[in-house]
Amino acid sequence: MNPASKRLRDRLREATRAAILDAAQAEFSAHGFSSGRMEEIARRAGVSVGTLYNYYEDRGALLEALLERHRELLLSRVDDALAKTARDGFEGRLRAFVGTVVEHFRENRALVAVAIEEELAGGRRNPKKVHTLRELSVRAEALIAQGVKENALRRDDASMFPTYLVGILRSVAVRVLHSDERIESDAATAAILRFFFQGAGKRP
Amino acid sequence: MNPASKRLRDRLREATRAAILDAAQAEFSAHGFSSGRMEEIARRAGVSVGTLYNYYEDRGALLEALLERHRELLLSRVDDALAKTARDGFEGRLRAFVGTVVEHFRENRALVAVAIEEELAGGRRNPKKVHTLRELSVRAEALIAQGVKENALRRDDASMFPTYLVGILRSVAVRVLHSDERIESDAATAAILRFFFQGAGKRP
Amino acid sequence: MNPASKRLRDRLREATRAAILDAAQAEFSAHGFSSGRMEEIARRAGVSVGTLYNYYEDRGALLEALLERHRELLLSRVDDALAKTARDGFEGRLRAFVGTVVEHFRENRALVAVAIEEELAGGRRNPKKVHTLRELSVRAEALIAQGVKENALRRDDASMFPTYLVGILRSVAVRVLHSDERIESDAATAAILRFFFQGAGKRP
Amino acid sequence: MNPASKRLRDRLREATRAAILDAAQAEFSAHGFSSGRMEEIARRAGVSVGTLYNYYEDRGALLEALLERHRELLLSRVDDALAKTARDGFEGRLRAFVGTVVEHFRENRALVAVAIEEELAGGRRNPKKVHTLRELSVRAEALIAQGVKENALRRDDASMFPTYLVGILRSVAVRVLHSDERIESDAATAAILRFFFQGAGKRP
DNA sequence: CATGAATGAGATTTCATTCAT
DNA sequence: GATGAATGAAATCTCATTCAT
Structure with missing residues (x-):
């Protein structure tokens, strides 16, 4: 892959990662840790559940x-x-x-x-x-x-x-x-x- | 029912209620509120799960x-x-x-x-x-x-x-x-x- | 609990356990182990999924x-x-x-x-x-x-x-x-x- | 395209195809058929998952x-x-x-x-x-x-x-x-x- | 063509609650 | 009242497959 598109992809990855953290922050802040739901985090982040697991083990x-x-x-x-x-x-x-x-x-x-x-x-x-x-x-x-x-x-x-x-x-x-x-x-x-x-x- | 056996029964009820609270205290202390389990509380209290629900709504x-x-x-x-x-x-x-x-x-x-x-x-x-x-x-x-x-x-x-x-x-x-x-x-x-x-x- | 109803309950438990095994046998025989599904086993046994887990760890x-x-x-x-x-x-x-x-x-x-x-x-x-x-x-x-x-x-x-x-x-x-x-x-x-x-x- | 580079390309294709099969063999041998994973096969073959699908339907x-x-x-x-x-x-x-x-x-x-x-x-x-x-x-x-x-x-x-x-x-x-x-x-x-x-x- | 991030259907598992005995 | 087996909704997690770059 050429360096330009690699850098682009990296930026996108970081953006997604940040979006997920923001969504998790919103969800957990709203419902507490034990009640916050993965699906809802995904929805807030505008990604699918699977994607959450591509970025975080569990x-x-x-x-x-x-x-x-x-x-x-x-x-x-x-x-x-x-x-x-x-x-x-x-x-x-x-x-x-x-x-x-x-x-x-x-x-x-x-x-x-x-x-x-x-x-x-x-x-x-x-x-x-x-x-x-x-x-x-x-x-x-x-x-x-x-x-x-x-x-x-x-x-x-x-x-x-x-x-x-x-x-x-x-x-x-x-x-x-x-x-x-x-x-x-x-x-x-x-x-x-x-x-x-x-x-x-x-x-x- | 005569008053004596009524009092006896009341005492039993209170003893059970206390046993359940003690069990709940032990369980929740050990695992935290969100992870403490009803079945385990029942086990600790020496009663069945059903009984928990006779004493507490939920x-x-x-x-x-x-x-x-x-x-x-x-x-x-x-x-x-x-x-x-x-x-x-x-x-x-x-x-x-x-x-x-x-x-x-x-x-x-x-x-x-x-x-x-x-x-x-x-x-x-x-x-x-x-x-x-x-x-x-x-x-x-x-x-x-x-x-x-x-x-x-x-x-x-x-x-x-x-x-x-x-x-x-x-x-x-x-x-x-x-x-x-x-x-x-x-x-x-x-x-x-x-x-x-x-x-x-x-x-x- | 009186002994009679205990024995009855035990018999029922054994019957359920056998029904589950029979259902698992049918399901796994039909689809192989890796494709047999728990929900389908439950359906065949006439019980809920939860019940499977009351009888078998996983x-x-x-x-x-x-x-x-x-x-x-x-x-x-x-x-x-x-x-x-x-x-x-x-x-x-x-x-x-x-x-x-x-x-x-x-x-x-x-x-x-x-x-x-x-x-x-x-x-x-x-x-x-x-x-x-x-x-x-x-x-x-x-x-x-x-x-x-x-x-x-x-x-x-x-x-x-x-x-x-x-x-x-x-x-x-x-x-x-x-x-x-x-x-x-x-x-x-x-x-x-x-x-x-x-x-x-x-x-x- | 001239015949020489066509042959070259064909040889590359065959090499990739063989690498994928070797990787699949290693993965399935290690984990069995039902547990072998596509991503792992790709990793072993040194290609991306997408490439697997360019060579094999599924x-x-x-x-x-x-x-x-x-x-x-x-x-x-x-x-x-x-x-x-x-x-x-x-x-x-x-x-x-x-x-x-x-x-x-x-x-x-x-x-x-x-x-x-x-x-x-x-x-x-x-x-x-x-x-x-x-x-x-x-x-x-x-x-x-x-x-x-x-x-x-x-x-x-x-x-x-x-x-x-x-x-x-x-x-x-x-x-x-x-x-x-x-x-x-x-x-x-x-x-x-x-x-x-x-x-x-x-x-x- | 190659890439690998994203997808989402689908499977397993948990556990508070119910209810027939 | 006590029992505990049964329930099933709900949540987590997996991974084959797709597709924009």
Whole structure:
């Protein structure tokens, strides 16, 4: 085959693959992972069921790919934000981190729910699997280590701070998920930062 | 029928009902909600599948009942703890609240995961449904209102504190769920309280 | 449950199981193993597809059971014939053996074809599996060992005689399978015996 | 188009056709006829699936061609052997016949199994089809007719001798197929001939 | 002609639910 | 009320075949 038509075919393949992932995202977001149907995904993607299986081994692999795409999107945004603020002090970087995550959750409400659902179920099947939240925790840990080093954070309890932080982020996401509240990202971010640094207590 | 045998029969019914819920809890904890099977629940309960349907309308109703039992157990513990400390100051009551929740999560790891999974899915189907976490948030809200009134908490952002608090609790629970760490309830509770009041920042 | 209705239920179960095997036999005989369809088997048995799976793990297990029933039928007939002639000389016992096998093949033409087909495929998958023809060979070997001991058979080449004998039997069966000839069992048996003892050559 | 490039193209076509048949032989030998897959055949042949369909109408035609090639190979060998011994006596010709068949079976174990499998299935679909074993029987019949004419064979039962002979040959082949025994062609041939002429019985 | 992505009919299998005993 | 065999709708997955490039 000549190189031109090979490249064309490759582009078409990538387009189809993306269409399938988009369709899977729509279907699983609408019905959850356990209820999303392959036939419906095919219909949404404008392909036949067989085609789904040309691109993904089986239903599980499709979900896997979907979550991975989502995970990579989130993490690349987070990593970008961290890279851009690489020279900043801890507070600025934390603000960038929290802001990015909150914004991402706001934009991807439904898929976040699927990810959480599947990561719970996946945890039962295969506890070793990469979890988005776990990856997020890794970033949070590094960040918090910087905060400790800068003397911006308490040293005691520091090992739990990433867990607290991710919990707060997730909780905010879920609150948004189940309510009709439209979250305002910047305000939400600022409030989270205040809470993280000062807690809920009054200054003495 | 005489009242005595009526009472006996009622007791038997209740025993069966409880056995079924226990079996459902074991099955769903082991396989997750979407994969738990009715036949297996019957086997675990020592009854036939038909009997499940004599006690519960369908699979959904059984799960509903299971989650409700779980929710009521948690909430009654929490409410007990709050009632016992009704006359105490905010900090003491918050300590009782957090301690109770942490201890409950520690004891019911697997079921908590199922509850979260189903509440996510349920949220898609019927957004009005009572959620354990939401009910917990209601308690947290009342408690925090007390804290605000006592001037123990900042007034600004106070509407988000329940969300943050519940997020932290859940995150600690999940961390325990997926790691092999054995959590030590009292220490965990103390650290959470420190974080809640003072945040992660250094005192100036 | 009371014992009477338990026994009744057991009888019904056995009847259903037999009906399913009969239906599978009909379907696989008509279309061969690889083309026989589960739905059609269910239809022939007068049950639903689901019921097939209540009795047999999967398609393969159903075929397995069918072949086993067939194998046991043949072997029990053969063993009966051998037992009844236990005190007879070699020739009489061989006559009984050959006669029984020829008669069985005549009666079960189509199923024999399925058995042969599956035993070939099964040999690829799992070379350890019991084969009807192999079991038959075991009987033939024992019989021929008796013949050798009685000085009725040549000692040299004796290790191949069972193979030759079973080959002849099978070949006769297949000839019958593919032709419209109606075989006459007794004559066929007598001819096989003559050939087995004297070969095709003229007496000098 | 000039004749030279036409011939070249024809040679290429034939090479591709042979590569496809070789690939089909490998695939069907490995997985049996009913499980061999077109895509895998294409991969083994180093062509695309589409190309398979340029050379053969469909899957059935490809198998047909494969079996025919195999049949022709066997029969041409047999016919060669018979032609070379055209002037010899019956025993020599029979020896040539048996020796050729045994050697061929030894060399083509897996394919012989496929042929048997398909001929059984084919027999169900289209009882008129040419069968390798039947063709072999035809040669055996002619040969045996010569033997009868030469007074080397008994006249009674002679109509069954071809069936017996082919059965013996096949049985020896299958024995080799399923065991790890390496057969020694000449010894095997000699033993078969002894059995065919004299049977298993002791000379009086 | 060759290619290989797309097709979709068709098969297997699962399992919540029903209902005769 | 309890039982558990039967049901059958629904879902997943396979793979021979087609056809635009």
